[in-house]
Amino acid sequence: MAIDYYERIPNNVGLADNRALQRALEQWQPRFLDWWREMGPSSFRGAEVYLRTATTADDDGWANYRHVAMPEYRWGIFLADPVPDRRIGFGDALGEPVWQQVPGEHRSSLRRLVVTQGDTEPASVEQQRRLGNTCPSLYDLRNLFQVNVEEGRHLWAMVYLLHAYFGRDGREEAEELLTRHSGDGDKPRILGTFNEPITDWLSFFMFTYFTDRDGRFQLKSLAESAFDPLSRSCRFMLAEEAFHMFVGASGITRVIRRTLQVMKELATDDPAAVRNAGAIDLPTLQRYVNFWFSSSVDLFGAEISSNAASYFATGIKGRPDEARFPDHLGAGRLQVDFPDGKGGVIPEEVPMRSAMNEVSRAAYVKDCEIGVQRWNRLIREAGHDFRLALPSLRFRRSVGAWAGIHTDPQGKPISPEEWRARRYDWLPSDQDRSFVGSLMQRVTEPGKFAGWIASPDGGINNLGPAYEYVRLN
Numbered sequence: 386m387a388i389d390y391y392e393r394i395p396n397n398v399g400l401a402d403n404r405a406l407q408r409a410l411e412q413w414q415p416r417f418l419d420w421w422r423e424m425g426p427s428s429f430r431g432a433e434v435y436l437r438t439a440t441t442a443d444d445d446g447w448a449n450y451r452h453v454a455m456p457e458y459r460w461g462i463f464l465a466d467p468v469p470d471r472r473i474g475f476g477d478a479l480g481e482p483v484w485q486q487v488p489g490e491h492r493s494s495l496r497r498l499v500v501t502q503g504d505t506e507p508a509s510v511e512q513q514r515r516l517g518n519t520c521p522s523l524y525d526l527r528n529l530f531q532v533n534v535e536e537g538r539h540l541w542a543m544v545y546l547l548h549a550y551f552g553r554d555g556r557e558e559a560e561e562l563l564t565r566h567s568g569d570g571d572k573p574r575i576l577g578t579f580n581e582p583i584t585d586w587l588s589f590f591m592f593t594y595f596t597d598r599d600g601r602f603q604l605k606s607l608a609e610s611a612f613d614p615l616s617r618s619c620r621f622m623l624a625e626e627a628f629h630m631f632v633g634a635s636g637i638t639r640v641i642r643r644t645l646q647v648m649k650e651l652a653t654d655d656p657a658a659v660r661n662a663g664a665i666d667l668p669t670l671q672r673y674v675n676f677w678f679s680s681s682v683d684l685f686g687a688e689i690s691s692n693a694a695s696y697f698a699t700g701i702k703g704r705p706d707e708a709r710f711p712d713h714l715g716a717g718r719l720q721v722d723f724p725d726g727k728g729g730v731i732p733e734e735v736p737m738r739s740a741m742n743e744v745s746r747a748a749y750v751k752d753c754e755i756g757v758q759r760w761n762r763l764i765r766e767a768g769h770d771f772r773l774a775l776p777s778l779r780f781r782r783s784v785g786a787w788a789g790i791h792t793d794p795q796g797k798p799i800s801p802e803e804w805r806a807r808r809y810d811w812l813p814s815d816q817d818r819s820f821v822g823s824l825m826q827r828v829t830e831p832g833k834f835a836g837w838i839a840s841p842d843g844g845i846n847n848l849g850p851a852y853e854y855v856r857l858n
């Protein structure tokens with residue numbers, strides 16, 4: 386379906402035919418632009434960035450690249466094409482037609498999910514706002530800005546739903562999405578990870594690998610929703626999300642490549658020697674993995690959740706890739722590990738519907754493992770014994786049954802004393818962060834890359850790594 390770029394708000398939702406909605410969104414637009422100026426990327430305001438803009442909502446609509454100054458990026462409202470005669474794919478209403486309007490009894494649950502999803506998008510732009518200052522290359526700078534403008538568009542996607550389907554409450558929630566801010570003491574963002582600072586590019590790559598991947602799985606779950614406009618919004622967002630996954634996976638791979646190169650040149654795997662040579666040692670990388678993975682698994686919610694059970698029962702939110710499950714009623718039970726209150730672990734069988742967060746989290750962990758296996762292959766092929774690993778799901782949790790319970794990265798419960806003594810073996814210390822921070826120096830000569838990261842294999846849209854992806858004015 387073609388997108389109308391002649392409109393003030395580009396869209397494929399027929400905005401021109403709904404004047405009241407159009408006016409409401411046109412009133413929100415300047416507030417969004419003010420927010421972007423105040424809370425979005427803090428540098429390179431006048432730069433022209435080689436950005437991709439969607440032109441159609443189908444799979445072929447992605448080939449439109451050109452240099453644009455970011456404030457002129459055309460944020461718009463795009464839904465994936467409707468699926469004819471789409472039916473609810475799971476839960477108690479399995480097989481019934483999907484909803485084109487919000488049923489009154491599900492209004493507050495749906496609004497809450499849309500608000501939570503919407504809140505993460507501007508949060509991530511706020512978290513990443515200063516990274517441009519220390520970009521390792523123009524190629525990476527362009528990728529950061531591509532991610533940022535798309536998160537901005539994902540905010541538009543949720544704001545459209547709030548305005549179009551949730552009346553006055555929805556309009557108020559849309560305002561609030563611009564007034565909460567990442568890390569704000571009084572009005573923080575809703576979910577924990579989105580209040581964590583991202584001050585260096587290693588954290589950015591970890592975030593795009595681990596946290597954007599939570600986004601991918603949550604969007605897959607919402608794409609199953611019986612509320613069809615939400616499903617169509619999320620299907621379109623998923624197409625954009627694929628690039629964010631690429632930024633994270635390839636970013637971490639390039640960091641490892643450079644580290645292995647330095648280890649080879651120095652003929653040592655001594656972390657201090659690697660650091661002295663200006664690369665990031667593998668144990669530090671592992672500590673960053675531990676931090677961002679444990680924060681991101683919290684985003685799936687508690688192991689046992691009555692919210693999740695009722696979302697599934699009513700058709701509001703399914704499992705990621707629901708069609709792959711043999712039964713769509715969520716029957717049966719799932720074994721989940723709980724703390725036994727005496728420093729041990731006790732497995733318990735729980736009803737499947739209550740454990741939907743755990744089912745989604747398991748699919749996510751499996752997906753996270755793919756990158757870890759690839760990185761370990763690189764390390765093995767370079768002749769080193771070191772292996773990266775995802776920590777246990779019990780490690781450093783703030784949400785669910787394991788919240789506040791100390792374990793080691795293998796998930797073995799430990800005493801608070803042991804935790805205090807050993808936590809910086811497992812998590813980035815202030816020294817780690819300041820070392821990584823010290824490497825973050827801005828590199829903006831086309832084709833040049835900072836010393837702590839390898840150049841990519843290719844560029845964007847078949848242009849090589851040396852292309853001038855950002856024109857600095």
Ligand code: BYC
Pocket residue numbers: 498499501502505506509536575576577578596597598599600601603604683684685686687688689690691692693702742784
């Ligand atoms: N931090 O019953 P439970 C993305 C709250 S990322 C703080 O288990 P439920 C993106 C929870 O709200 C994807 N609080 O929760 C990535 C609940 O609060 P109440 C974003 C948390 O409802 C990168 C309480 O704890 N999308 O797109 O089953 C860049 C009890 O929990 C957290 C979504 O999340 C947390 N981590 O599940 C840009 C989808 N976790 O009721 C973008 C929409 C839980 O006590 N959201 N809580 O007040 C949802 O589906 C659900 O809200 C959750 C939680 C999966 C998050």
